Amino acid sequence: MNLLIGTFTIGCILSLLALGVFISFRIFAFPDITADGSITLGAAVAATLMVRGVSPLLASLAGFVAGMLAGATTGTLFTRFKINPLLSGILVMTALYSINLHIMGKSNVPLLTVTTLATQSERVGVQLMGGATSFNLAGWDVSVRDASVLVAVALVVALTGVLLYVFLRTNLGMAMRATGDNVQMIRALGVNDANMVVFGVAISNGLVALSGALLAQYQGFADVGMGIGMVVWGLASVIIGEALVGTNQVGLTIVGAVMGSVLFRLLVAVALRWGLSPNDLKLITAVFVFFALVIPRFLRKKRLRNAHA
Amino acid sequence: MLELQSISKTFNPGTVNEVRSLRGVSLDLAAGSWVIIIGTNGSGKSTLLNAVAGTFFVDQGHIRLAGREVTKWPEHARAKLIGRVFQNPFSGTSPSLTIQENLSLAARRGRRRGLGWGLKESLVARMRDEVGRLNMGLEDRLENAIGSLSGGQRQALTLLMATWLRPELLLLDEHTAALDPKSADRVIDLTEQVVTREKLTTLMVTHSMHQAASLGDRLIMMHRGQILHDFQGAEKRRLRPDDLLARFEDIRRAEQLDESAALMLAEQYV
Numbered sequence: 395m396n397l398l399i400g401t402f403t404i405g406c407i408l409s410l411l412a413l414g415v416f417i418s419f420r421i422f423a424f425p426d427i428t429a430d431g432s433i434t435l436g437a438a439v440a441a442t443l444m445v446r447g448v449s450p451l452l453a454s455l456a457g458f459v460a461g462m463l464a465g466a467t468t469g470t471l472f473t474r475f476k477i478n479p480l481l482s483g484i485l486v487m488t489a490l491y492s493i494n495l496h497i498m499g500k501s502n503v504p505l506l507t508v509t510t511l512a513t514q515s516e517r518v519g520v521q522l523m524g525g526a527t528s529f530n531l532a533g534w535d536v537s538v539r540d541a542s543v544l545v546a547v548a549l550v551v552a553l554t555g556v557l558l559y560v561f562l563r564t565n566l567g568m569a570m571r572a573t574g575d576n577v578q579m580i581r582a583l584g585v586n587d588a589n590m591v592v593f594g595v596a597i598s599n600g601l602v603a604l605s606g607a608l609l610a611q612y613q614g615f616a617d618v619g620m621g622i623g624m625v626v627w628g629l630a631s632v633i634i635g636e637a638l639v640g641t642n643q644v645g646l647t648i649v650g651a652v653m654g655s656v657l658f659r660l661l662v663a664v665a666l667r668w669g670l671s672p673n674d675l676k677l678i679t680a681v682f683v684f685f686a687l688v689i690p691r692f693l694r695k696k697r698l699r700n701a702h703a
Numbered sequence: 704m705l706e707l708q709s710i711s712k713t714f715n716p717g718t719v720n721e722v723r724s725l726r727g728v729s730l731d732l733a734a735g736s737w738v739i740i741i742g743t744n745g746s747g748k749s750t751l752l753n754a755v756a757g758t759f760f761v762d763q764g765h766i767r768l769a770g771r772e773v774t775k776w777p778e779h780a781r782a783k784l785i786g787r788v789f790q791n792p793f794s795g796t797s798p799s800l801t802i803q804e805n806l807s808l809a810a811r812r813g814r815r816r817g818l819g820w821g822l823k824e825s826l827v828a829r830m831r832d833e834v835g836r837l838n839m840g841l842e843d844r845l846e847n848a849i850g851s852l853s854g855g856q857r858q859a860l861t862l863l864m865a866t867w868l869r870p871e872l873l874l875l876d877e878h879t880a881a882l883d884p885k886s887a888d889r890v891i892d893l894t895e896q897v898v899t900r901e902k903l904t905t906l907m908v909t910h911s912m913h914q915a916a917s918l919g920d921r922l923i924m925m926h927r928g929q930i931l932h933d934f935q936g937a938e939k940r941r942l943r944p945d946d947l948l949a950r951f952e953d954i955r956r957a958e959q960l961d962e963s964a965a966l967m968l969a970e971q972y973v
Contacts, residue, residue, distance in 0.1 A: 565816040568804050572797040579795055582756070583864075584782035584813035641799075642848065 399540045401663040405656030406547045407612060408627065410554060410605035412635070412655040413648065415628030417598035420647070421562075422574040426595055427483040427625045428468045429602045431490030432461040434621035436603025438494045441503040441616035450511040454607040461603020462596040464490060469592030494618050501618045503610075510611035512539075515546035547608065554601065555648050562644050570594050571644070602628070623676040626683055631655035633686040704904045705732040705872055710754055710764030711928075724750040725761070726928040732872075737898055737905040739915045741947065742925035743954060748908045749790075751925070752876050755906065757781040769871040783813025786865030788858065788878040795861030798850030802841060802860065805849055806830050809864030833863060837893065855886025859893055866897050873898065875907040879914070887911075891918070912944035922947075926954055 411433060418426035436457035443453035464486055471482035495501065519542025523529060528537050561567045572580045573590040580587055602624075610616040635654030639646045662679075666672060709727040714720070724747045732738060742748045754761050755768075757778035766774045773781050789795050796805050807821045807830075827845070835842040837859050841852070849857060858878060865873060875894065879887035891914060898905050909915055915922060922939050924932040924947075932950065934942055 561818070563821055564818045565807070565811055565821045566818055568800065568808055568821045569816045572800055572805075572808055575797040575799050576794070578789070579797055580808070581778045582782055582785075582787045582789075582795070583808055583811075584779050585816065586777075586779045 396537055396540055397663065399536065399544050401659050402656060403540070403544045403547050403612060404609070405659035406544070406551045406652070407605055407608045408659065409551055409631065409652040409655035410601050410608070411624060411628045412631035412651040413554065413558060414598040414601035414605070415625060416632050416635075416647065416651045417601070418595055419629060420574075420632060420641075421571055422591060422594050424472070424479050424574075424591065424595060425483070426465070426468060426598060427480065428464055428486045428490070428595070428599055429483075429625045429628060430621040430623070431487035431494070432464045432599040432603045432621075433606035433609070433624045434494050434616070434618060435464055435490050435497075436461050436606030437610035437616035437620060438497040438503070438606075438618070439603070440607035441505055441610050442497055442499075444505060444508050444510060444611075445503060450509060450514060450611065454511065454604060454611075457607035458600045458604040461606075462600035464603070465596040465599025466592050468599070469595035472595075473588035473591050491618065498616060498618065503616045505611060505614050505616070510614075511546060511608065512543050512611050512614075515542045518542060519545070543612065547612070550608065551652060554604075555652060558601075559645050559648055623679065626676070626679055627658070628655075630679055630683050630686065631658045633683065634658055637686075704734040704736075704769060705730070705755065705906070706765075706767040707731075707751075707755070708765040708767070710761040710766060712750060712754060712759065712761050724928050725754060727764070728928070728930055729764075730923070730930065732904060732906070734904055735902045736921055737903075737907065737919040738921045738923060739919040740906065740908045740923045740925060741910075741912070741915045742931075743951065745927075746925040747928040748925050749876055750928075752874050752906060752908055755781075755872070756785055756787060756874055780813075784871040785874060786812070786868075786870030786872070787874045788861045788865050788876065790877040790880050792854035792857040792861070792881055795864065796849045796857050799848055801846050801848055802834065802852075803827055803830055803845040805860065806834075806845075806864060806867065809867045812864075812868050812870075833867075834860075837863065839889075853886070855882050855889060858882060858886070858890050862890065862893055862897065866901065866903065869901055869903070871904065873903045873905040873907075875905065875909075877908050877910055880910050894918075912947045915947055916942050916944045924950060 411429065414429060418424045439460045440453040440457040443456055444450055468482045468486045471477045471485060472479050477485070516539040519538045520527065523538050526538060528535055530536070562571060569580060569585045570590050570593070573585065573587045573594070577587050580590070606621070609620070631654040632651050633654070634657055635647065635650030635652070638653055638657070639650035641647055662675065665678070670678065707728055707730040709729050710725055711727050712725040714722045714724055728747070728751060740748045740751065753759065755766060757773070757776055757780070761774065764774075765772065768781070768784050773784070787795070797808070803822055807826060810826060830845060831842045834845065839856050839859060841856060841860070849860065852860070862878070879890050882890060895918065897903065905919075907919065920935070920939060922934040922942060923930055931954070
C-alpha cells in the first residue's frame with residue numbers, strides 16, 4: 395500500500411513535468427529538451443535555498459522562476475538568433491549542467507535534516523490525525539507521512555492544473571494557443587509570435603522546474619543527474635493522456651496529462667516489481683515513446699489503405 | 704489612405720533564383736476606395752499585398768498607411784491597421800480553437816492581450832448576432848473547433864474576423880480562389896456587404912475576370928512587378944470581363960513578340 399501511495403505521489407509530482415512538456419511540445423509544437431536541465435535546476439535552486447533556511451514554499455517558487463528564466467533563454471535563442479529549436483534546447487540544457495553544479499556547490503544536496511514541504515505536510519497530517527503516525531485504510535496500514543504528502547502534492551497539482559486551464563482561456567493564453575496552431579493568422583491579428591514562444595517555453599520550463607523542486611523535497615535530495623531522460627518521460631505521459639481523453643478540449647488534455655503521468659508511473663512500478671532492471675528503465679521508456687509515436691501513424695495508413703480497397 | 708512610393712522587392716538577390724517581384728510600384732489609394740488587382744501569374748499582385756501587410760520589408764520605397772509611415776513596421780504591428788483574408792482558407796483561422804475563441808482573438812486585433820477573460824458574455828452575444836448574419840447555421844456551433852468547418856465557412860469567418868474591428872485597410876488575397884463556386888459567391892456577397900456598409904478601403908487580388916469587372920471602383924492590372932493599367936471611375940465601370948481578357952491577350956502577344964524578336968536578333972548577330 396505504501397508503495398502504491400509512493401507511486402501516486404511521484405506520478406503527481408511528475409505530472410507538472412508532463413504539463414510543461416504538453417505546453418512546449420503540444421501547444422507550440424516546439425521540441426524543447428531544456429526540460430532535462432530545468433527539472434534539475436528547480437531541484438538545485440529549491441534545495442540550496444532550503445538548506446540556507448529559506449521557507450520551502452518560497453524555495454519552490456524560486457525554483458519555478460529559475461526554470462522560467464532557463465525556458466526564456468531557450469525561446470530567445472530560437473526566436474531572436476534563429477537557432478534550430480532542438481539545438482536551442484540542447485545548448486541551454488548543457489549550460490544548465492554547469493550552472494546546477496555551481497548552484498549546489500557539489501553534485502548532491504541532501505535534504506534529510508531540512509524542513510521541506512514534505513515534512514511540513516507530514517506535521518499537518520499528524521496533527522489532523524490526532525498524533526497517530528499510521529492509520530487503517532480498508533484493511534491496509536497507511537503511514538500518515540506518506541498519505542499527507544500525497545494529499546499535499548495532489549493539491550498543488552490540482553491548483554496548477556486549474557490555474558493553467560484558466561490562463562489558457564484568457565486573452566493572452568488564447569493568443570499563445572493560436573500561435574502554436576497558426577502563426578500566419580496570429581501575426582495578422584497583431585500578436586508578436588516571437589514573444590509568445592519565449593513566454594510559452596518559459597512557463598513550460600517553470601512548471602518543469604517546479605516539478606523538480608517538489609521531487610527533490612519528496613525524495614530528500616537534489617542530484618545533478620536527476621534530469622536525464624525526463625523530457626521523454628514527460629512526453630510518454632502526455633501521449634498516454636491523449637490516448638485516454640483525446641485532444642479536443644484544453645481542460646481535458648490537462649487532466650489527461652496528469653492522468654497519463656500517474657498511469658505511466660504505475661506501469662513503471664509494476665514493471666520494476668516484475669523484475670525489470672532499473673538500469674533498463676530509460677531504454678524501455680524511449681522504446682515506448684517510439685511505438686506510441688509510430689503506431690497511430692501506422693494505423694492511419696492501414697485504415698486509409700483499407701478505405702481505398 | 705494608402706500610399707505606395709516606388710516600392711521594389713527582389714527575392715534571392717544575387718542567386719540563380721533571383722526574382723524581381725516588385726519593380727518600383729507606386730499607388731495612391733483614396734479612403735473608402737475598393738481597388739481590384741489582376742495580373743498574370745507571377746506578376747507580383749500577391750507580393751504587393753504582402754509588402755503592404757509587412758510579411759517582408761521592401762528593398763526600396765515607402766509605404767504610408769492612414770497617415771503613418773509603416774515601411775519599417777513589423778507585420779504584427781501593421782495588423783493594428785490592417786485586416787486580412789488569405790487565399791488558403793486554412794490560413795486565416797486557428798483550427799484547434801473554437802469559433803468563439805477565434806473571434807475573440809480577432810476582437811483584440813492589434814490591442815494588448817492580458818489576463819482578461821477572453822470570452823465575455825457581451826462579446827459572445829455579439830458573436831451570435833454577427834455569425835448568424837452569415838446565414839451558415841454556425842451561430843449554434845460557436846463552441847465547435849474551426850478545424851471541423853468547410854473552406855467556405857472558414858473563409859466567411861476569416862472575413863468576419865478581419866473586419867470585426869474596423870480596419871483602416873482590408874487586404875483580400877484571392878480569398879475565393881480555393882472555394883467551390885457556390886461558397887465563392889456567398890463569400891463575395893458577404894465581402895460586398897461589409898465593404899460597402901463599413902466603407903472600407905480595400906485592396907483585393909482576384910483571378911476571376913467576372914469579379915474584377917463587377918466589383919470595386921478601380922482596377923489595376925499588373926505585369927512583371929509593375930502596374931500596367933489603372934482604370935478608374937467611368938472607365939472602370941465600363942469594363943467587361945471580355946475587355947480584361949483582351950488586355951491579357953495583348954500582354955501575351957507582346958511577350959511572344961519580344962521572344963521572337965530576341966531570337967531573330969540572335970540568329971543574325973551571334
